[in-house]
Amino acid sequence: MSREDKEEQEDELLALTSIYSEDEFKRSETAPGGEICVCLDLPPNFNVAIKSDCASNEYTESFEGIVSFLPPIILNFELPPGYPSTKPPAFKLSCKWLSPSQLAQLCQRLDDLWEEYAGGVVLFAWMQFLKEETLEYLKINSPYEIQVCGFGSQSIKNNLGECDTCSATGPAQAEIWDNRAIQDMESVSAIIKCILDFNETQQKKCFDSKPYMCNICFSEKLGSECTHFKDCQHVYCNECLKDYYTVQIQDGQVQALNCPEQKCPSVATPAQVKVLVGEELFSRYDRLLLQSSLDLMADVVYCPRQGCETPVMLEPGGTMGICSNCSYAFCTLCKMAYHGVANCYIKEKIISASDEDQEAGEAEWTPEDFSYVRDEFLAADKAGKKLLVEEYGMEFIKKAVDKESTEWLKMNCKSCPYCSAKVQKNGGCNMMLCIKCRTSFCWLCLTVLTKTNCYSHFNESLSCDQYAL
Numbered sequence: 001m002s003r004e005d006k007e008e009q010e011d012e013l014l015a016l017t018s019i020y021s022e023d024e025f026k027r028s029e030t031a032p033g034g035e036i037c038v039c040l041d042l043p044p045n046f047n048v049a050i051k052s053d054c055a056s057n058e059y060t061e062s063f064e065g066i067v068s069f070l071p072p073i074i075l076n077f078e079l080p081p082g083y084p085s086t087k088p089p090a091f092k093l094s095c096k097w098l099s100p101s102q103l104a105q106l107c108q109r110l111d112d113l114w115e116e117y118a119g120g121v122v123l124f125a126w127m128q129f130l131k132e133e134t135l136e137y138l139k140i141n142s143p144y145e146i147q148v149c150g151f152g153s154q155s156i157k158n159n160l161g162e163c164d165t166c167s168a169t170g171p172a173q174a175e176i177w178d179n180r181a182i183q184d185m186e187s188v189s190a191i192i193k194c195i196l197d198f199n200e201t202q203q204k205k206c207f208d209s210k211p212y213m214c215n216i217c218f219s220e221k222l223g224s225e226c227t228h229f230k231d232c233q234h235v236y237c238n239e240c241l242k243d244y245y246t247v248q249i250q251d252g253q254v255q256a257l258n259c260p261e262q263k264c265p266s267v268a269t270p271a272q273v274k275v276l277v278g279e280e281l282f283s284r285y286d287r288l289l290l291q292s293s294l295d296l297m298a299d300v301v302y303c304p305r306q307g308c309e310t311p312v313m314l315e316p317g318g319t320m321g322i323c324s325n326c327s328y329a330f331c332t333l334c335k336m337a338y339h340g341v342a343n344c345y346i347k348e349k350i351i352s353a354s355d356e357d358q359e360a361g362e363a364e365w366t367p368e369d370f371s372y373v374r375d376e377f378l379a380a381d382k383a384g385k386k387l388l389v390e391e392y393g394m395e396f397i398k399k400a401v402d403k404e405s406t407e408w409l410k411m412n413c414k415s416c417p418y419c420s421a422k423v424q425k426n427g428g429c430n431m432m433l434c435i436k437c438r439t440s441f442c443w444l445c446l447t448v449l450t451k452t453n454c455y456s457h458f459n460e461s462l463s464c465d466q467y468a469l
Helices: 003-019 100-117 123-137 188-209 238-250 270-295 345-364 367-379 382-392 394-412 456-460
Strands: 025-027 033-038 046-052 063-067 073-078 090-095 144-148 181-183 211-213 220-222 226-228 235-237 300-302 311-313 320-322 329-331 413-415 422-424 431-433 440-442
Touching: 003 025, 003 033, 003 123, 033 123, 046 188, 063 188, 073 123, 090 100, 100 123, 100 181, 144 188, 211 235, 226 238, 226 270, 235 238, 238 270, 367 382, 367 394, 382 394, 394 413
Parallel strands: 046 144, 090 181
Antiparallel strands: 025 033, 033 073, 046 063, 073 090, 211 220, 226 235, 300 311, 320 329, 413 422, 431 440
């Protein structure tokens, strides 16, 4: 190797090292060469579809969606002793989403650039071409379909030739193979996972590097210190969200860890909550969330043994529960050991009390009587309440208070169609929000409303007016 070639090689490699980051250029430690990773700048809303184009292909996975980033085009090169005066760099070009034919066209274009530079250094020009002109050169537009046929070594040919079995979506239709062109793909599912993972990783990097205004503390912070809600695109700093969610978890409001923006339906993911509040508080959140979800299920009871209390699923129409943790078989009515066909004393007590009420008890008392006793009891002092209990009995006093509350609930509240919690309407429109399970529903017909467009129900329904009284 001439001294001039050696100096030019060293200068070019040093220049690339200083210009590009380690993610873009890695210099080889053993030979004059390296690896160049080129991520293309995709146009907005770039749609990608993947499917197998060969009848013999056993894979049936497919994908279609909008991405902001695609995995890089990788150029591995080595500088021969005669570079740059007489010999071009030896290289291989690989990519997961370009076909071997498309990669072969890029290889040919790199060869043409070497000829154009007539003995000068060419690596920077290659990088610029791959970065800025690949999409235009291959005439790749959205929507772009990645067609695949065969995997692994089947995607590589060791000679230049024609291929009649695979097609690329680029308009340059010369189906040529080049031993330097490698479609680095194991399977359809592997390329789908790679594209989705890379797109998510790059989006996170872009988000972390940009400043955002927190709408709670009104401070500007980098994305690495913020949390982004994907559904609504709202951004808040981690410190504010941590305080916000900590208070809610400590108060047991685990069903309401949503975006702090007013009336925004977006909900924080468990992964986001865990990062914000830490392991200890997240364990409480996870436990309460499971507990509240089980409480909403009518076919779930808890093992009555102290210290166990494991959730138990009930068989439809049955009264026997078997704990999966301690194997205790119990009656779901009396919570005692399961007694088979023997009558349950709890059931008998309920039936007996109901019969007595119908025959003698409640039939003699009017709603006005219950209201009178209730008002007297609530207004009385300690001594007065004691006299009323002696006169009417504690069971009757309790029944009077409960009956009044029940009647009030019947007249002023409705049950949430999802969790059955009582909800009162005290004004506004007929779009209601359950404070317990955060379900939106129509006050008039109790239809559960969609989170994406709660008001579409009132626009489409002929019987439900949004502002009807």
